[in-house]
Amino acid sequence: MAEDDAFTEHRPLLFTIAYEMLGSAADAEDVLQESYLRWSAVDPATVEHPRAYLVRVVTRQALNHLRTVRARREEYVGSWLPEPIRTSPGVSEDAVLAESVSMAMMLVLETLSPAERAVFVLHDVFGYTHGEIAASIGKAEVTVRQIAHRARKHVHARRRRFEPDSGAAREVVERFLRAAATGEIQALMDLLAPDVVVIADGGGKATAVRRPVTGRDGVAKFVLGLARNGTMAARIEQAAYNGMPAARFLTGGALDWLVAFEIRDGRITGLYGMRNPDKLHRADAVHALDRGGHQPWKL
Numbered sequence: 382m383a384e385d386d387a388f389t390e391h392r393p394l395l396f397t398i399a400y401e402m403l404g405s406a407a408d409a410e411d412v413l414q415e416s417y418l419r420w421s422a423v424d425p426a427t428v429e430h431p432r433a434y435l436v437r438v439v440t441r442q443a444l445n446h447l448r449t450v451r452a453r454r455e456e457y458v459g460s461w462l463p464e465p466i467r468t469s470p471g472v473s474e475d476a477v478l479a480e481s482v483s484m485a486m487m488l489v490l491e492t493l494s495p496a497e498r499a500v501f502v503l504h505d506v507f508g509y510t511h512g513e514i515a516a517s518i519g520k521a522e523v524t525v526r527q528i529a530h531r532a533r534k535h536v537h538a539r540r541r542r543f544e545p546d547s548g549a550a551r552e553v554v555e556r557f558l559r560a561a562a563t564g565e566i567q568a569l570m571d572l573l574a575p576d577v578v579v580i581a582d583g584g585g586k587a588t589a590v591r592r593p594v595t596g597r598d599g600v601a602k603f604v605l606g607l608a609r610n611g612t613m614a615a616r617i618e619q620a621a622y623n624g625m626p627a628a629r630f631l632t633g634g635a636l637d638w639l640v641a642f643e644i645r646d647g648r649i650t651g652l653y654g655m656r657n658p659d660k661l662h663r664a665d666a667v668h669a670l671d672r673g674g675h676q677p678w679k680l
Contacts, residue, residue, distance in 0.1 A: 387431040388417055393671035394432070395439045397482075400670075401502045402443040404463035404487050406663055408450065412442045432673075437517045440499060444518060447495045454491075458585030460593060462653055463487040464660040465622040465639060466668045472624045473545035478672050479624035481506045484641050484653040485541040487623070488580075492539070496520070497532035504529050505536075507672055541650065543643045546621040550644045554626045557642070557649060558617060561608045566601060573597045574648040579604075584657030587638070600652070622664075625653075629664075636661055 388395075395416065399409035416438045428434045454461055462484060473479050480486055481502070490498050499518055503509045511529060515522040544550050553572060560568035577600045583589030594603045607613050615630040615637055627641040639661070643651030655661060 387425065388420055388435065391432045391435055391673075393669040394673040395435055396668065397478075397670045397672065398436065398502065398507065399439055399443045400466065400668075401481055401487070401490065401506060402440070402498055403447055403450070404491060405450075405660075406464045406466050406668065408446055409443075412439060412446050415442050440503065440517045441519075444495055444499055447498065451495070458583075459589060459591035460580050460582055461491070462580060462582035462655060462660075463491075463623075465627070465641060465653075465655050465664060466670075467664060467666060468546075468621050468624050468670060469667055470546070470621065472670055473547060473621070475672060476545065477506060478670060479545035480540075480543070482623045482670065483543060483545075483625055483643070484580075484623055485543060485643055485651060486536075489536050489539045493532055493535060496528055497535070500525055500528045501532040501536060505533060541643065541645075543625070543645050543650065545624050546626045549647070550626040550642070551619055553644055553647060553649065554619060554628060554642050558613075558628060561604050561613060564605060564608065566605060569601050569604065570597055572649055573600055574645065574650040577648075577650055577652070579652045579654065581654035582657050582660065584659060586658055587656035589654065589656045636664055639664060 392413070395413055396409055399412040400406060403409050403412065416435065419438055420435060425431065466482070468482070472482070490501070493501065496518065500514055503514045503517070504511065511525045512522050515525045518525070557569065557572050560572065575597050576595070577597055579590065579594040579600050581589035590603070594600050613630065615632045618629040618631065620627050620629055622639065622641045625641045625643060627639055629639045630637050638654060638656040641653045642649055643653070
């Protein structure tokens with residue numbers, strides 16, 4: 382059917398929008414399912430630009446979903462991290478896309494209001510105009526401009542510069558893992574930036590430090606402690622998650638936890654560890670992400 386073809390064609394773009402607005406692959410999939418049901422009830426012949434129409438539907442569904450999950454996240458046990466998504470090498474080739482799905486940026490987006498998040502994502506990441514966004518979220522264009530200014534100021538004050546997944550970044554990760562395994566503290570310290578931070582998400586369902594660990598000394602001691610107690614003794618695979626180099630720790634062939642590395646100027650500035658099993662059981666699937674070439678709504 383034509384509607385199936387259109388939805389399938391634009392699915393990577395729609396998933397990327399929903400994920401960036403929600404920080405959860407599971408929630409993004411729910412939004413896409415709801416959006417597909419709405420799309421399937423529409424006569425395709427009445428829609429001149431299917432992609433624009435679908436983006437608007439997904440945006441509205443994601444906004445509704447985001448408002449319902451915010452209260453749940455406020456009651457979260459320990460530090461909350463976005464659900465990690467395994468990404469293809471091509472993501473790192475688009476600097477805007479790689480930054481927009483990075484753990485650090487997703488955490489900044491989490492501090493925005495739902496409307497601010499939607500406007501920032503659609504305008505600064507996907508390139509839609511204020512007028513187009515206004516038509517999508519049901520607000521006046523002047524209001525959207527004000528929201529965009531407020532959101533951009535907030536994000537730019539808190540964003541962390543990083544290097545996307547690359548051969549050089551993976552080499553840094555490899556050296557880090559080797560230094561941790563062998564207990565070479567000086568080699569470890571040399572790889573850590575002075576302001577490095579560790580954030581771990583266990584969700585109250587797996588052991589994880591509940592508060593961020595900051596600073597080179599604290600992080601080095603924390604990592605070496607994990608190595609000594611055998612936590613890092615699992616089989617390790619390198620991969621890419623959220624456009625960042627990452628390490629997968631497998632025990633008995635099953636993914637036990639994963640760490641995404643934020644790297645700047647050859648040093649590690651952030652380690653984002655996921656142990657919450659609810660956020661790991663889809664971690665093997667590679668997600669196709671797409672910002673798409675901008676096309677006007679014309680609805």
